[in-house]
Amino acid sequence: MGTAPSKTSTHHAVATPVVALPKPSKSPHQVDVKDVMISYSHQDVDAMRKLKSMLEGSGLTVWVDEAALTPGSVFLREIGEAIVASRLFIVLLSGDSVQSKYCQDEVSLAYVSNKNIFAVSLLQYDDVTKVMDLGMKLTLSCVQWTFLNEDTENAMNALLGSLKLSLSKVEGGNKEENEEDSGQGESDADDATNVMNKQALNFRLHAKRSSDMLPVETVPDNLMAQEFWKLKFGDVSEVEWAVFADTMKTHMSSMWNSIHMSAKDVKDMLKLIGTEMDVENGMLSYINYIKFCKKGKEIVALDEAVQLFASATVAVKGVFNISSSVRLTAIKNLGDHxxxxxxxxxxxxxxxxxxxxxxxxxxxxxxxxxxxxxxxxxxxxxxxxxxxxxxxxxxxxxxxxxxxxxxxxxxxxxxxxxxxxxxxxxxxxxxxxxxxxxxxxxxxxxxxxxxxxxxxxxxxxxxx
CATH class of the missing domain: 1.25.10.10 (Leucine-rich Repeat Variant)
Known part of the structure; x- marks a missing residue:
């Protein structure tokens, strides 16, 4: 699969173990389960160590490649296993890490593995996102962000509170169960990631706007799915897909612009959404529209449903890119979807x-x-x-x-x-x-x- 890069390289690589059986046996090098796994660029090793120290000082166990990998171990594979095994996932964002293909792969793997993801940024939002590719922007658009460039103590206290709350839910098994959509003849998988992402969106909705918070344009207006349909299309049971797509594109233009999606990106995303909504003969039914906006037992806002779908779709496609370093590890975890x-x-x-x-x-x-x-x-x-x-x-x-x-x-x-x-x-x-x-x-x-x-x-x- 490739050789291990030196510690002076931009980041670590992740190996992808070959799996040929439905239930692969435990690896002799399998990593221990930790509370948190940190993904980072090795050029940010000092910042990673400070973050790790603060987390461990609060009683959390932390996995990082610097400490956990030993000479002779199949360490490329172990990084992928660490993401899957750890309860929570933190990506340390900087100008270097967001441009690292390995970091991008790890974020995608964490997403498709249903990990609660937390973004910890060393820079302000605009500074870090201007060098971030679209895939990572979409994947991280629905997770909680913490900024360490100002007021580190308060930021860390807020992060620790969120991490411990999330851990209590993971350890308590508080995950949404898949529920069968009666009348449609097909079950929908509502994974823990969608629950986490909804919590992150709510966090951002109620957060005080400041220079180091996400711009207000990225926050959905929370017009519920049923209300959106009634406001735009009245009481009809179906609408032309072309009309719906144009309406949605206009409604969500601020969100598309805030993450710098091109016209082609938006067009491709609308095509994927149309497939997911079961558009047939150019018509979208209200039933299929609501099904798309349903997460577990709750029907969420269209904006939120689209953002969750977009980030999940990009994560899945990104992790299977021909050059992805975590493809096989990721494929193993798609059985939940x-x-x-x-x-x-x-x-x-x-x-x-x-x-x-x-x-x-x-x-x-x-x-x-x-x-x-x-x-x-x-x-x-x-x-x-x-x-x-x-x-x-x-x-x-x-x-x-x-x-x-x-x-x-x-x-x-x-x-x-x-x-x-x-x-x-x-x-x-x-x-x-x-x-x-x-x-x-x-x-x-x-x-x-x-x-x-x-x-x-x-x-x-x-x-x-």
Whole structure:
């Protein structure tokens, strides 16, 4: 994957362990669980040490690569594992860290791993964001920011209070559970990150505006989703998507401008939002609009729903960039997501040039899609996984079998039976058999019975 950079480099790199099984065994180098993991540029090591000291002085345990990595360890992998294992994630922002590809990857990995993220900035908002790329701006647009450039003591006290509150909720298991959207035939995953992001948005809404706080233009106007629709479109049950998109674009122009989104960025984001809202034949229904704005048991403002979706989408796409240092680690953590954006990314990854990525994507796709009953979506996922069974790589075929078995896809029985009878690799034949047994049903039982009977007869002929 690459060699370890020296401590004089801009930042550390993160390795991505190869995973070919649904439940990978514990790594011999697996990191200890800590309260907080700090991501930083090594050029800010003095600031990181001061922050670490303050956190530990308040009773929190902290993971940083400087202290936790030892000579001979697979330390690139350990950084990725530390993000996943730690309860909270802090990114120390500076002119150096926001331009570090490794920091950007780590923020994206923290996001898709459902970590409560806290941004601690050494600079004022305008100074740090003017050198920050769009992806990081979107990903960090919904998290709590702390500024250490002025009044450090008060800023740290506020940060510590937020960290401890968040820890109490993580340790108490106070996470929103996925709830099934009755009448739609498909469940929605509402992860802990969305809950955290909502708390961060509320924090910013009620925060006193000052020179080191986020500009007021980035704060949603909190016009609730139902109110927005009624105000703009009245009591109609559906509206043309082009009309809705133009209305939303105008309504949210200050937010787009505040994070410096180009016209193309906005156009691409609206296209993704349209897909997520299930726009069909150029029309958006009120039901699908409300479904998009629903987070857990609460229907939030359109502004907030869009901001959460945008940041999540960018994080997912960023972490799977061809040069991302944390792709495989991130793919392992996508099983908790069931949004169309995530599923579409995973489907694309089934055709990645790296076969290790295809393997883990297939496994994650099975986890992410197992709760989806919408016929069209399930069919697309099953067809993608069926393609894995024709791969020339045995791990891709094996993971495809296991994924189809987990999805209990009856449409896969014929092809799985062919692999069970004909594949030259015993582990693939075994995976195909396991999948057929998991799928079950008369067709699977009949196919397995016929094959076993024929095998027994062939063995008898050999003996005679």
């Amino acid at each position: 069931q949004s169309k954006a995530v599923i579409n990314v995973l489907l694309d990854l089934l055709y990645d040039e790296e076969q290790d990525v295809q393997v883990v994507a297939a496994i994650s796709l099975a986890h992410a899609a197992s709760g989806i009953t919408r016929i069209k979506t399930r069919s697309t996922v099953v067809n993608g996984l069926l393609g894995c069974l024709s791969s020339n790589d045995r791990l891709v075929r094996e993971s495809g079998c296991l994924a189809l078995g987990r999805m209990k896809s009856k449409a896969a029985i014929a092809k799985l039976l062919h692999l069970w009878r004909n594949d030259t690799i015993s582990s693939v034949r075994e995976a195909a058999q396991i999948a057929i047994e998991q799928i079950g049903g008369e067709e699977a039982e009949r196919a397995m019975h016929v094959t076993k009977v024929l095998s027994d007869e062939i063995q008898k002929l050999k003996k005679n």
